[in-house]
Amino acid sequence: MSHTEDLIARDVAAVWHPFTQHALWPADEPLVIDRGSGTFLYDTDGNRYLDGCSSLWVTVHGHGEPAIDAAIRAQLDRLDHSTFLGLTHEPGIRTAEELLRIAPEGMSKVFFAGDGSSAAEAAIKMAYQSASQRGEDRPLYVHCAEGYHGDTLGAVSLGGVSLFHDTYRPLLIETRMVSSPGVLAPGQTRADRAAEVLAEVRALLAVEGDRVCAVVVEPLVQAAGGMLTHDPSFLVGVRELCDASGAAMLVDEVATGFGATGRWFAVEHAGVVPDLMVVGKRITGGVLPLSAVLVRESVYEPFLGAGTRTFFHGHTYTANPLCCAAALANLALMHERGTVARAAEVGERLGAGLEKVAAYDGVAEVRRVGTMTGIEVRSVGERTGFEVCRAARRRGAIIRPLGDVVVLMPPLGISDAELDELLGILDESVREVVR
Ligand SMILES: Cc1ncc(COP(=O)(O)O)c(C=O)c1O
Incomplete structure:
Protein backbone atom coordinates (compact mmCIF):
# COMPACT_ATOMS: atom_id res chain seq x y z
CA MET A 1 0.00 0.00 0.00
CA SER A 2 1.48 3.40 -0.97
CA HIS A 3 1.62 6.33 1.47
CA THR A 4 -1.26 7.97 -0.44
CA GLU A 5 -3.39 4.82 -0.37
CA ASP A 6 -2.73 4.45 3.35
CA LEU A 7 -3.82 8.06 4.02
CA ILE A 8 -6.99 7.64 1.96
CA ALA A 9 -7.92 4.43 3.78
CA ARG A 10 -7.41 6.16 7.14
CA ASP A 11 -9.38 9.21 5.95
CA VAL A 12 -12.30 7.02 4.90
CA ALA A 13 -12.15 5.26 8.26
CA ALA A 14 -11.96 8.38 10.48
CA VAL A 15 -13.03 11.60 8.73
CA TRP A 16 -16.37 13.25 7.89
CA HIS A 17 -15.81 15.98 5.28
CA PRO A 18 -17.98 19.09 4.82
CA PHE A 19 -20.42 19.21 1.88
CA THR A 20 -19.31 15.68 0.92
CA GLN A 21 -21.44 12.62 0.17
CA HIS A 22 -19.48 9.87 1.85
CA ALA A 23 -21.22 7.09 -0.08
CA LEU A 24 -19.42 8.47 -3.15
CA TRP A 25 -16.23 9.89 -1.61
CA PRO A 26 -13.99 6.76 -1.69
CA ALA A 27 -14.84 6.06 -5.36
CA ASP A 28 -14.26 9.71 -6.33
CA GLU A 29 -10.51 9.23 -5.97
CA PRO A 30 -9.81 11.56 -3.03
CA LEU A 31 -6.83 13.81 -3.58
CA VAL A 32 -4.43 14.13 -0.67
CA ILE A 33 -2.82 17.57 -0.69
CA ASP A 34 0.70 17.65 0.67
CA ARG A 35 2.02 21.16 0.09
CA GLY A 36 1.35 24.47 -1.63
CA SER A 37 3.55 27.03 -3.33
CA GLY A 38 2.36 30.14 -5.15
CA THR A 39 -0.62 29.28 -7.36
CA PHE A 40 0.03 25.55 -7.11
CA LEU A 41 -0.93 22.69 -4.81
CA TYR A 42 0.93 19.37 -4.81
CA ASP A 43 -0.49 15.98 -3.87
CA THR A 44 1.26 13.25 -1.91
CA ASP A 45 2.36 11.61 -5.17
CA GLY A 46 4.09 14.83 -6.24
CA ASN A 47 1.53 15.86 -8.89
CA ARG A 48 1.09 19.61 -9.39
CA TYR A 49 -2.28 21.38 -9.65
CA LEU A 50 -3.26 24.97 -10.39
CA ASP A 51 -5.41 26.17 -7.48
CA GLY A 52 -8.29 27.34 -9.68
CA CYS A 53 -10.69 27.88 -6.77
CA SER A 54 -8.11 29.68 -4.57
CA SER A 55 -8.68 27.01 -1.88
CA LEU A 56 -12.38 27.88 -1.62
CA TRP A 57 -12.05 31.56 -2.50
CA VAL A 58 -9.39 32.62 -0.02
CA THR A 59 -5.87 32.58 -1.46
CA VAL A 60 -4.82 36.10 -2.43
CA HIS A 61 -1.12 36.25 -3.37
CA GLY A 62 -0.42 32.53 -3.46
CA HIS A 63 0.41 29.71 -1.07
CA GLY A 64 3.46 30.17 1.17
CA GLU A 65 3.65 33.95 0.70
CA GLY A 338 -1.93 47.01 -6.16
CA THR A 339 -3.63 43.61 -5.87
CA VAL A 340 -7.16 44.97 -6.25
CA ALA A 341 -6.37 46.68 -9.56
CA ARG A 342 -4.52 43.54 -10.65
CA ALA A 343 -7.61 41.46 -9.77
CA ALA A 344 -9.65 43.64 -12.11
CA GLU A 345 -7.11 42.87 -14.88
CA VAL A 346 -7.23 39.16 -14.08
CA GLY A 347 -11.02 39.39 -14.40
CA GLU A 348 -10.79 41.04 -17.82
CA ARG A 349 -8.37 38.37 -19.04
CA LEU A 350 -10.67 35.66 -17.69
CA GLY A 351 -13.62 37.23 -19.50
CA ALA A 352 -11.75 37.42 -22.82
CA GLY A 353 -10.42 33.89 -22.44
CA LEU A 354 -13.89 32.50 -21.74
CA GLU A 355 -15.57 33.99 -24.83
CA LYS A 356 -14.76 30.84 -26.82
CA VAL A 357 -16.07 28.57 -24.05
CA ALA A 358 -19.27 30.60 -23.73
CA ALA A 359 -20.05 29.88 -27.39
CA TYR A 360 -20.06 26.06 -26.99
CA ASP A 361 -23.48 24.40 -27.34
CA GLY A 362 -22.85 22.59 -24.06
CA VAL A 363 -22.42 25.85 -22.14
CA ALA A 364 -25.63 27.60 -21.08
CA GLU A 365 -24.07 30.77 -19.68
CA VAL A 366 -20.84 32.27 -18.42
CA ARG A 367 -21.32 34.73 -15.53
CA ARG A 368 -18.56 36.85 -14.11
CA VAL A 369 -17.87 39.88 -11.91
CA GLY A 370 -14.14 40.55 -11.61
CA THR A 371 -12.45 37.23 -10.87
CA MET A 372 -15.65 35.54 -9.64
CA THR A 373 -16.70 33.29 -12.48
CA GLY A 374 -19.38 30.65 -13.05
CA ILE A 375 -19.59 28.55 -16.21
CA GLU A 376 -23.02 26.92 -16.32
CA VAL A 377 -22.86 23.75 -18.38
CA ARG A 378 -25.86 21.94 -19.84
CA SER A 379 -26.50 18.74 -17.96
CA VAL A 380 -25.50 15.54 -19.79
CA GLY A 381 -25.86 13.23 -16.81
CA GLU A 382 -26.15 13.15 -13.05
CA ARG A 383 -23.07 15.18 -12.10
CA THR A 384 -22.03 17.13 -15.18
CA GLY A 385 -20.34 19.99 -13.31
CA PHE A 386 -18.46 17.48 -11.18
CA GLU A 387 -17.30 15.58 -14.28
CA VAL A 388 -15.90 18.79 -15.82
CA CYS A 389 -13.98 19.43 -12.60
CA ARG A 390 -12.71 15.86 -12.54
CA ALA A 391 -11.53 16.21 -16.16
CA ALA A 392 -9.75 19.44 -15.11
CA ARG A 393 -8.06 17.65 -12.24
CA ARG A 394 -6.65 15.03 -14.63
CA ARG A 395 -5.18 17.94 -16.60
CA GLY A 396 -3.65 19.59 -13.52
CA ALA A 397 -6.16 22.10 -12.13
CA ILE A 398 -8.34 22.01 -9.03
CA ILE A 399 -11.74 23.61 -9.53
CA ARG A 400 -15.07 22.94 -7.82
CA PRO A 401 -18.63 22.84 -9.15
CA LEU A 402 -21.80 24.21 -7.64
CA GLY A 403 -24.23 21.76 -9.25
CA ASP A 404 -23.79 22.31 -12.98
CA VAL A 405 -21.97 25.60 -12.50
CA VAL A 406 -18.21 25.21 -12.78
CA VAL A 407 -16.59 27.87 -10.62
CA LEU A 408 -13.33 29.60 -11.44
CA MET A 409 -11.96 31.83 -8.70
CA PRO A 410 -8.17 31.94 -9.09
CA PRO A 411 -5.84 33.50 -6.53
CA LEU A 412 -5.85 37.27 -7.19
CA GLY A 413 -2.06 37.19 -7.65
CA ILE A 414 -2.16 34.61 -10.47
CA SER A 415 0.19 35.40 -13.39
CA ASP A 416 -1.03 35.79 -16.97
CA ALA A 417 0.75 32.57 -17.98
CA GLU A 418 -0.85 30.60 -15.13
CA LEU A 419 -4.26 32.04 -15.93
CA ASP A 420 -3.91 31.06 -19.58
CA GLU A 421 -2.94 27.54 -18.47
CA LEU A 422 -6.08 27.41 -16.28
CA LEU A 423 -8.26 28.65 -19.16
CA GLY A 424 -6.74 26.07 -21.51
CA ILE A 425 -7.46 23.27 -19.03
CA LEU A 426 -11.02 24.49 -18.53
CA ASP A 427 -11.64 24.69 -22.28
CA GLU A 428 -10.42 21.11 -22.87
CA SER A 429 -12.34 19.78 -19.86
CA VAL A 430 -15.62 21.39 -20.93
CA ARG A 431 -15.18 20.03 -24.45
CA GLU A 432 -14.43 16.55 -23.09
CA VAL A 433 -17.62 16.41 -21.01
CA VAL A 434 -20.32 18.53 -22.68
CA ARG A 435 -18.87 19.28 -26.17
C1 LIG B 1 -21.43 35.01 0.94
C2 LIG B 1 -20.96 34.03 1.97
N1 LIG B 1 -21.27 34.24 3.26
C3 LIG B 1 -20.87 33.40 4.22
C4 LIG B 1 -20.12 32.29 3.91
C5 LIG B 1 -19.71 31.36 5.01
O1 LIG B 1 -18.35 31.47 5.26
P1 LIG B 1 -17.57 30.30 6.04
O2 LIG B 1 -17.56 29.12 5.12
O3 LIG B 1 -16.21 30.89 6.26
O4 LIG B 1 -18.31 30.05 7.30
C6 LIG B 1 -19.75 32.05 2.59
C7 LIG B 1 -18.95 30.87 2.24
O5 LIG B 1 -18.74 30.53 1.11
C8 LIG B 1 -20.20 32.93 1.58
O6 LIG B 1 -19.92 32.72 0.29
Whole structure:
Protein backbone atom coordinates (compact mmCIF):
# COMPACT_ATOMS: atom_id res chain seq x y z
CA MET A 1 0.00 0.00 0.00
CA SER A 2 1.48 3.40 -0.97
CA HIS A 3 1.62 6.33 1.47
CA THR A 4 -1.26 7.97 -0.44
CA GLU A 5 -3.39 4.82 -0.37
CA ASP A 6 -2.73 4.45 3.35
CA LEU A 7 -3.82 8.06 4.02
CA ILE A 8 -6.99 7.64 1.96
CA ALA A 9 -7.92 4.43 3.78
CA ARG A 10 -7.41 6.16 7.14
CA ASP A 11 -9.38 9.21 5.95
CA VAL A 12 -12.30 7.02 4.90
CA ALA A 13 -12.15 5.26 8.26
CA ALA A 14 -11.96 8.38 10.48
CA VAL A 15 -13.03 11.60 8.73
CA TRP A 16 -16.37 13.25 7.89
CA HIS A 17 -15.81 15.98 5.28
CA PRO A 18 -17.98 19.09 4.82
CA PHE A 19 -20.42 19.21 1.88
CA THR A 20 -19.31 15.68 0.92
CA GLN A 21 -21.44 12.62 0.17
CA HIS A 22 -19.48 9.87 1.85
CA ALA A 23 -21.22 7.09 -0.08
CA LEU A 24 -19.42 8.47 -3.15
CA TRP A 25 -16.23 9.89 -1.61
CA PRO A 26 -13.99 6.76 -1.69
CA ALA A 27 -14.84 6.06 -5.36
CA ASP A 28 -14.26 9.71 -6.33
CA GLU A 29 -10.51 9.23 -5.97
CA PRO A 30 -9.81 11.56 -3.03
CA LEU A 31 -6.83 13.81 -3.58
CA VAL A 32 -4.43 14.13 -0.67
CA ILE A 33 -2.82 17.57 -0.69
CA ASP A 34 0.70 17.65 0.67
CA ARG A 35 2.02 21.16 0.09
CA GLY A 36 1.35 24.47 -1.63
CA SER A 37 3.55 27.03 -3.33
CA GLY A 38 2.36 30.14 -5.15
CA THR A 39 -0.62 29.28 -7.36
CA PHE A 40 0.03 25.55 -7.11
CA LEU A 41 -0.93 22.69 -4.81
CA TYR A 42 0.93 19.37 -4.81
CA ASP A 43 -0.49 15.98 -3.87
CA THR A 44 1.26 13.25 -1.91
CA ASP A 45 2.36 11.61 -5.17
CA GLY A 46 4.09 14.83 -6.24
CA ASN A 47 1.53 15.86 -8.89
CA ARG A 48 1.09 19.61 -9.39
CA TYR A 49 -2.28 21.38 -9.65
CA LEU A 50 -3.26 24.97 -10.39
CA ASP A 51 -5.41 26.17 -7.48
CA GLY A 52 -8.29 27.34 -9.68
CA CYS A 53 -10.69 27.88 -6.77
CA SER A 54 -8.11 29.68 -4.57
CA SER A 55 -8.68 27.01 -1.88
CA LEU A 56 -12.38 27.88 -1.62
CA TRP A 57 -12.05 31.56 -2.50
CA VAL A 58 -9.39 32.62 -0.02
CA THR A 59 -5.87 32.58 -1.46
CA VAL A 60 -4.82 36.10 -2.43
CA HIS A 61 -1.12 36.25 -3.37
CA GLY A 62 -0.42 32.53 -3.46
CA HIS A 63 0.41 29.71 -1.07
CA GLY A 64 3.46 30.17 1.17
CA GLU A 65 3.65 33.95 0.70
CA PRO A 66 6.90 34.78 2.56
CA ALA A 67 5.76 38.13 4.03
CA ILE A 68 2.61 36.61 5.57
CA ASP A 69 4.51 33.58 6.87
CA ALA A 70 7.14 35.85 8.45
CA ALA A 71 4.50 38.05 10.10
CA ILE A 72 2.84 35.00 11.68
CA ARG A 73 6.20 33.68 12.93
CA ALA A 74 7.13 37.07 14.41
CA GLN A 75 3.76 37.30 16.15
CA LEU A 76 4.19 33.77 17.49
CA ASP A 77 7.41 34.84 19.20
CA ARG A 78 5.57 37.66 20.99
CA LEU A 79 2.01 36.49 21.79
CA ASP A 80 0.22 33.40 20.46
CA HIS A 81 -3.22 34.04 21.91
CA SER A 82 -4.99 36.08 24.52
CA THR A 83 -8.72 36.49 24.87
CA PHE A 84 -10.40 39.57 23.39
CA LEU A 85 -13.14 39.41 26.04
CA GLY A 86 -12.27 42.23 28.40
CA LEU A 87 -8.65 42.48 27.13
CA THR A 88 -7.18 43.87 23.95
CA HIS A 89 -3.97 43.64 21.90
CA GLU A 90 -2.14 45.61 19.24
CA PRO A 91 -2.64 43.22 16.29
CA GLY A 92 -6.41 43.30 16.91
CA ILE A 93 -6.51 47.09 17.23
CA ARG A 94 -4.40 47.60 14.10
CA THR A 95 -6.47 45.12 12.07
CA ALA A 96 -9.68 46.93 13.03
CA GLU A 97 -8.14 50.28 12.05
CA GLU A 98 -6.92 48.88 8.75
CA LEU A 99 -10.33 47.37 7.92
CA LEU A 100 -12.05 50.69 8.61
CA ARG A 101 -9.49 52.45 6.41
CA ILE A 102 -10.42 50.37 3.36
CA ALA A 103 -14.13 49.95 4.12
CA PRO A 104 -16.78 52.24 2.60
CA GLU A 105 -16.75 55.57 4.40
CA GLY A 106 -19.14 55.62 7.35
CA MET A 107 -18.33 52.23 8.90
CA SER A 108 -17.02 52.94 12.37
CA LYS A 109 -16.61 49.76 14.47
CA VAL A 110 -15.25 46.26 13.90
CA PHE A 111 -16.46 43.12 15.68
CA PHE A 112 -14.22 40.09 15.05
CA ALA A 113 -15.34 36.48 14.54
CA GLY A 114 -13.71 33.41 13.00
CA ASP A 115 -15.41 32.08 9.86
CA GLY A 116 -17.83 33.77 7.50
CA SER A 117 -20.77 31.99 9.11
CA SER A 118 -19.86 33.12 12.62
CA ALA A 119 -19.58 36.73 11.46
CA ALA A 120 -22.92 36.47 9.63
CA GLU A 121 -24.44 35.06 12.80
CA ALA A 122 -23.10 37.98 14.85
CA ALA A 123 -24.43 40.50 12.32
CA ILE A 124 -27.89 38.89 12.34
CA LYS A 125 -28.11 39.17 16.13
CA MET A 126 -26.66 42.70 16.12
CA ALA A 127 -29.25 44.01 13.66
CA TYR A 128 -32.09 42.72 15.82
CA GLN A 129 -30.65 43.83 19.17
CA SER A 130 -29.67 47.25 17.86
CA ALA A 131 -33.24 47.93 16.71
CA SER A 132 -34.66 46.47 19.88
CA GLN A 133 -32.49 48.75 22.04
CA ARG A 134 -33.68 51.74 20.01
CA GLY A 135 -37.12 50.72 21.27
CA GLU A 136 -38.30 49.12 18.00
CA ASP A 137 -39.83 45.67 17.70
CA ARG A 138 -38.26 44.33 14.52
CA PRO A 139 -37.98 40.52 14.65
CA LEU A 140 -38.08 39.93 10.87
CA TYR A 141 -35.41 39.75 8.14
CA VAL A 142 -35.81 40.12 4.38
CA HIS A 143 -33.43 38.07 2.24
CA CYS A 144 -33.08 36.65 -1.26
CA ALA A 145 -33.73 33.26 -2.81
CA GLU A 146 -30.45 31.60 -3.83
CA GLY A 147 -28.62 33.50 -1.09
CA TYR A 148 -25.97 31.88 1.10
CA HIS A 149 -24.53 33.25 4.31
CA GLY A 150 -23.06 30.16 5.96
CA ASP A 151 -24.15 27.07 7.81
CA THR A 152 -24.99 28.15 11.35
CA LEU A 153 -28.73 28.31 12.00
CA GLY A 154 -29.12 32.10 11.82
CA ALA A 155 -27.18 32.18 8.56
CA VAL A 156 -29.19 29.22 7.23
CA SER A 157 -32.41 31.08 8.11
CA LEU A 158 -31.34 33.80 5.68
CA GLY A 159 -30.22 31.32 3.04
CA GLY A 160 -32.18 30.50 -0.07
CA VAL A 161 -30.42 27.52 -1.65
CA SER A 162 -32.97 24.69 -1.42
CA LEU A 163 -30.41 21.89 -1.57
CA PHE A 164 -28.47 23.23 1.40
CA HIS A 165 -31.20 24.83 3.47
CA ASP A 166 -34.60 23.17 3.10
CA THR A 167 -33.77 20.30 5.48
CA TYR A 168 -33.49 22.76 8.36
CA ARG A 169 -36.58 24.94 7.70
CA PRO A 170 -38.48 23.66 10.79
CA LEU A 171 -35.64 24.92 12.99
CA LEU A 172 -35.22 28.41 11.61
CA ILE A 173 -36.09 31.99 12.57
CA GLU A 174 -38.91 33.75 10.76
CA THR A 175 -37.95 35.62 7.61
CA ARG A 176 -39.45 36.96 4.39
CA MET A 177 -37.73 35.74 1.24
CA VAL A 178 -37.86 37.63 -2.07
CA SER A 179 -36.80 36.24 -5.46
CA SER A 180 -33.19 36.13 -6.52
CA PRO A 181 -32.06 39.27 -8.36
CA GLY A 182 -29.69 37.06 -10.36
CA VAL A 183 -32.16 34.53 -11.82
CA LEU A 184 -33.44 36.02 -15.06
CA ALA A 185 -36.46 35.13 -17.17
CA PRO A 186 -35.55 34.34 -20.81
CA GLY A 187 -34.56 37.57 -22.56
CA GLN A 188 -34.77 39.64 -19.38
CA THR A 189 -32.02 42.19 -18.65
CA ARG A 190 -30.28 42.27 -15.28
CA ALA A 191 -31.52 45.84 -14.74
CA ASP A 192 -35.14 44.74 -15.34
CA ARG A 193 -34.70 41.82 -12.99
CA ALA A 194 -33.27 44.13 -10.32
CA ALA A 195 -36.30 46.42 -10.66
CA GLU A 196 -38.67 43.44 -10.43
CA VAL A 197 -37.14 42.09 -7.20
CA LEU A 198 -36.91 45.58 -5.73
CA ALA A 199 -40.67 45.85 -6.28
CA GLU A 200 -41.05 42.66 -4.20
CA VAL A 201 -38.93 44.15 -1.41
CA ARG A 202 -40.90 47.41 -1.58
CA ALA A 203 -44.22 45.56 -1.36
CA LEU A 204 -43.03 43.55 1.64
CA LEU A 205 -41.71 46.59 3.45
CA ALA A 206 -44.93 48.50 2.74
CA VAL A 207 -46.83 45.90 4.77
CA GLU A 208 -44.30 44.84 7.41
CA GLY A 209 -41.45 47.37 7.13
CA ASP A 210 -41.69 48.50 10.73
CA ARG A 211 -41.12 44.89 11.85
CA VAL A 212 -38.05 44.25 9.67
CA CYS A 213 -34.65 44.79 11.30
CA ALA A 214 -32.53 44.08 8.20
CA VAL A 215 -32.56 43.44 4.49
CA VAL A 216 -29.75 40.98 3.84
CA VAL A 217 -27.94 40.70 0.50
CA GLU A 218 -24.82 39.27 -1.10
CA PRO A 219 -23.67 42.25 -3.15
CA LEU A 220 -23.40 41.75 -6.95
CA VAL A 221 -22.79 38.00 -6.86
CA GLN A 222 -24.78 35.28 -5.13
CA ALA A 223 -21.74 33.09 -5.04
CA ALA A 224 -22.70 29.73 -3.52
CA GLY A 225 -26.11 29.98 -5.22
CA GLY A 226 -24.25 29.45 -8.52
CA MET A 227 -22.31 32.67 -9.22
CA LEU A 228 -25.59 34.45 -9.98
CA THR A 229 -24.79 38.06 -10.82
CA HIS A 230 -27.09 41.06 -10.52
CA ASP A 231 -27.19 44.69 -11.53
CA PRO A 232 -25.67 47.27 -9.13
CA SER A 233 -29.01 49.13 -9.26
CA PHE A 234 -30.35 46.37 -7.00
CA LEU A 235 -28.03 47.49 -4.20
CA VAL A 236 -28.89 51.15 -4.76
CA GLY A 237 -32.58 50.27 -4.53
CA VAL A 238 -32.16 48.19 -1.37
CA ARG A 239 -30.29 51.09 0.25
CA GLU A 240 -33.15 53.48 -0.59
CA LEU A 241 -35.81 51.07 0.66
CA CYS A 242 -33.90 50.49 3.90
CA ASP A 243 -33.58 54.23 4.46
CA ALA A 244 -37.30 54.68 3.91
CA SER A 245 -38.38 51.83 6.20
CA GLY A 246 -35.80 52.09 8.99
CA ALA A 247 -34.47 48.57 8.33
CA ALA A 248 -30.70 48.10 8.30
CA MET A 249 -28.91 47.14 5.10
CA LEU A 250 -26.80 44.08 5.94
CA VAL A 251 -24.39 43.06 3.17
CA ASP A 252 -22.44 39.85 3.18
CA GLU A 253 -19.05 40.51 1.52
CA VAL A 254 -17.56 37.19 2.68
CA ALA A 255 -17.17 35.91 -0.90
CA THR A 256 -16.90 39.25 -2.72
CA GLY A 257 -14.68 41.25 -0.34
CA PHE A 258 -10.96 42.01 -0.56
CA GLY A 259 -10.61 42.41 -4.29
CA ALA A 260 -12.50 39.48 -5.82
CA THR A 261 -14.80 41.76 -7.84
CA GLY A 262 -11.99 44.12 -8.90
CA ARG A 263 -12.75 46.56 -6.04
CA TRP A 264 -11.97 46.21 -2.36
CA PHE A 265 -15.67 45.57 -1.71
CA ALA A 266 -18.52 44.83 -4.12
CA VAL A 267 -20.74 47.59 -2.71
CA GLU A 268 -18.30 50.11 -4.21
CA HIS A 269 -19.60 49.19 -7.69
CA ALA A 270 -22.96 50.61 -6.60
CA GLY A 271 -21.60 53.50 -4.51
CA VAL A 272 -23.56 52.23 -1.54
CA VAL A 273 -22.62 52.21 2.16
CA PRO A 274 -24.34 49.45 4.15
CA ASP A 275 -25.19 49.56 7.85
CA LEU A 276 -23.58 46.22 8.60
CA MET A 277 -20.96 44.51 6.46
CA VAL A 278 -19.77 40.93 6.99
CA VAL A 279 -16.27 40.06 5.78
CA GLY A 280 -14.09 36.94 5.96
CA LYS A 281 -12.36 34.55 3.56
CA ARG A 282 -9.48 36.53 1.88
CA ILE A 283 -8.83 38.79 4.89
CA THR A 284 -5.68 36.89 5.96
CA GLY A 285 -4.58 36.17 2.40
CA GLY A 286 -6.05 32.68 2.73
CA VAL A 287 -3.75 31.50 5.50
CA LEU A 288 -5.72 31.58 8.76
CA PRO A 289 -9.41 31.95 9.65
CA LEU A 290 -10.59 35.45 10.53
CA SER A 291 -13.84 37.26 9.87
CA ALA A 292 -15.51 40.42 11.07
CA VAL A 293 -18.64 42.53 11.11
CA LEU A 294 -18.14 46.20 10.30
CA VAL A 295 -20.95 48.50 11.42
CA ARG A 296 -21.98 52.10 11.28
CA GLU A 297 -22.19 54.12 14.48
CA SER A 298 -26.00 54.05 14.25
CA VAL A 299 -25.92 50.26 14.72
CA TYR A 300 -23.30 50.39 17.50
CA GLU A 301 -24.63 53.27 19.56
CA PRO A 302 -27.75 51.52 20.96
CA PHE A 303 -25.43 48.95 22.61
CA LEU A 304 -23.99 51.58 24.95
CA GLY A 305 -25.40 51.64 28.46
CA ALA A 306 -25.74 49.43 31.46
CA GLY A 307 -26.75 45.78 31.83
CA THR A 308 -28.51 43.99 29.02
CA ARG A 309 -27.48 46.51 26.35
CA THR A 310 -24.20 44.60 26.03
CA PHE A 311 -23.70 42.39 22.97
CA PHE A 312 -23.50 39.06 24.78
CA HIS A 313 -21.84 37.27 21.92
CA GLY A 314 -18.27 36.19 21.11
CA HIS A 315 -15.89 33.33 20.56
CA THR A 316 -12.89 31.90 22.39
CA TYR A 317 -10.46 32.70 19.57
CA THR A 318 -11.97 36.07 18.58
CA ALA A 319 -9.25 38.30 17.07
CA ASN A 320 -6.54 35.68 17.57
CA PRO A 321 -3.25 37.62 17.28
CA LEU A 322 -1.73 35.21 14.74
CA CYS A 323 -4.76 35.64 12.46
CA CYS A 324 -4.59 39.42 12.88
CA ALA A 325 -0.86 39.41 12.08
CA ALA A 326 -1.63 37.47 8.90
CA ALA A 327 -4.41 39.94 8.01
CA LEU A 328 -2.14 42.94 8.53
CA ALA A 329 0.61 41.43 6.39
CA ASN A 330 -1.87 40.47 3.68
CA LEU A 331 -3.52 43.89 3.55
CA ALA A 332 -0.13 45.65 3.49
CA LEU A 333 0.94 43.47 0.57
CA MET A 334 -2.35 44.13 -1.25
CA HIS A 335 -1.71 47.89 -0.98
CA GLU A 336 1.96 47.55 -1.96
CA ARG A 337 1.27 45.34 -4.98
CA GLY A 338 -1.93 47.01 -6.16
CA THR A 339 -3.63 43.61 -5.87
CA VAL A 340 -7.16 44.97 -6.25
CA ALA A 341 -6.37 46.68 -9.56
CA ARG A 342 -4.52 43.54 -10.65
CA ALA A 343 -7.61 41.46 -9.77
CA ALA A 344 -9.65 43.64 -12.11
CA GLU A 345 -7.11 42.87 -14.88
CA VAL A 346 -7.23 39.16 -14.08
CA GLY A 347 -11.02 39.39 -14.40
CA GLU A 348 -10.79 41.04 -17.82
CA ARG A 349 -8.37 38.37 -19.04
CA LEU A 350 -10.67 35.66 -17.69
CA GLY A 351 -13.62 37.23 -19.50
CA ALA A 352 -11.75 37.42 -22.82
CA GLY A 353 -10.42 33.89 -22.44
CA LEU A 354 -13.89 32.50 -21.74
CA GLU A 355 -15.57 33.99 -24.83
CA LYS A 356 -14.76 30.84 -26.82
CA VAL A 357 -16.07 28.57 -24.05
CA ALA A 358 -19.27 30.60 -23.73
CA ALA A 359 -20.05 29.88 -27.39
CA TYR A 360 -20.06 26.06 -26.99
CA ASP A 361 -23.48 24.40 -27.34
CA GLY A 362 -22.85 22.59 -24.06
CA VAL A 363 -22.42 25.85 -22.14
CA ALA A 364 -25.63 27.60 -21.08
CA GLU A 365 -24.07 30.77 -19.68
CA VAL A 366 -20.84 32.27 -18.42
CA ARG A 367 -21.32 34.73 -15.53
CA ARG A 368 -18.56 36.85 -14.11
CA VAL A 369 -17.87 39.88 -11.91
CA GLY A 370 -14.14 40.55 -11.61
CA THR A 371 -12.45 37.23 -10.87
CA MET A 372 -15.65 35.54 -9.64
CA THR A 373 -16.70 33.29 -12.48
CA GLY A 374 -19.38 30.65 -13.05
CA ILE A 375 -19.59 28.55 -16.21
CA GLU A 376 -23.02 26.92 -16.32
CA VAL A 377 -22.86 23.75 -18.38
CA ARG A 378 -25.86 21.94 -19.84
CA SER A 379 -26.50 18.74 -17.96
CA VAL A 380 -25.50 15.54 -19.79
CA GLY A 381 -25.86 13.23 -16.81
CA GLU A 382 -26.15 13.15 -13.05
CA ARG A 383 -23.07 15.18 -12.10
CA THR A 384 -22.03 17.13 -15.18
CA GLY A 385 -20.34 19.99 -13.31
CA PHE A 386 -18.46 17.48 -11.18
CA GLU A 387 -17.30 15.58 -14.28
CA VAL A 388 -15.90 18.79 -15.82
CA CYS A 389 -13.98 19.43 -12.60
CA ARG A 390 -12.71 15.86 -12.54
CA ALA A 391 -11.53 16.21 -16.16
CA ALA A 392 -9.75 19.44 -15.11
CA ARG A 393 -8.06 17.65 -12.24
CA ARG A 394 -6.65 15.03 -14.63
CA ARG A 395 -5.18 17.94 -16.60
CA GLY A 396 -3.65 19.59 -13.52
CA ALA A 397 -6.16 22.10 -12.13
CA ILE A 398 -8.34 22.01 -9.03
CA ILE A 399 -11.74 23.61 -9.53
CA ARG A 400 -15.07 22.94 -7.82
CA PRO A 401 -18.63 22.84 -9.15
CA LEU A 402 -21.80 24.21 -7.64
CA GLY A 403 -24.23 21.76 -9.25
CA ASP A 404 -23.79 22.31 -12.98
CA VAL A 405 -21.97 25.60 -12.50
CA VAL A 406 -18.21 25.21 -12.78
CA VAL A 407 -16.59 27.87 -10.62
CA LEU A 408 -13.33 29.60 -11.44
CA MET A 409 -11.96 31.83 -8.70
CA PRO A 410 -8.17 31.94 -9.09
CA PRO A 411 -5.84 33.50 -6.53
CA LEU A 412 -5.85 37.27 -7.19
CA GLY A 413 -2.06 37.19 -7.65
CA ILE A 414 -2.16 34.61 -10.47
CA SER A 415 0.19 35.40 -13.39
CA ASP A 416 -1.03 35.79 -16.97
CA ALA A 417 0.75 32.57 -17.98
CA GLU A 418 -0.85 30.60 -15.13
CA LEU A 419 -4.26 32.04 -15.93
CA ASP A 420 -3.91 31.06 -19.58
CA GLU A 421 -2.94 27.54 -18.47
CA LEU A 422 -6.08 27.41 -16.28
CA LEU A 423 -8.26 28.65 -19.16
CA GLY A 424 -6.74 26.07 -21.51
CA ILE A 425 -7.46 23.27 -19.03
CA LEU A 426 -11.02 24.49 -18.53
CA ASP A 427 -11.64 24.69 -22.28
CA GLU A 428 -10.42 21.11 -22.87
CA SER A 429 -12.34 19.78 -19.86
CA VAL A 430 -15.62 21.39 -20.93
CA ARG A 431 -15.18 20.03 -24.45
CA GLU A 432 -14.43 16.55 -23.09
CA VAL A 433 -17.62 16.41 -21.01
CA VAL A 434 -20.32 18.53 -22.68
CA ARG A 435 -18.87 19.28 -26.17
C1 LIG B 1 -21.43 35.01 0.94
C2 LIG B 1 -20.96 34.03 1.97
N1 LIG B 1 -21.27 34.24 3.26
C3 LIG B 1 -20.87 33.40 4.22
C4 LIG B 1 -20.12 32.29 3.91
C5 LIG B 1 -19.71 31.36 5.01
O1 LIG B 1 -18.35 31.47 5.26
P1 LIG B 1 -17.57 30.30 6.04
O2 LIG B 1 -17.56 29.12 5.12
O3 LIG B 1 -16.21 30.89 6.26
O4 LIG B 1 -18.31 30.05 7.30
C6 LIG B 1 -19.75 32.05 2.59
C7 LIG B 1 -18.95 30.87 2.24
O5 LIG B 1 -18.74 30.53 1.11
C8 LIG B 1 -20.20 32.93 1.58
O6 LIG B 1 -19.92 32.72 0.29
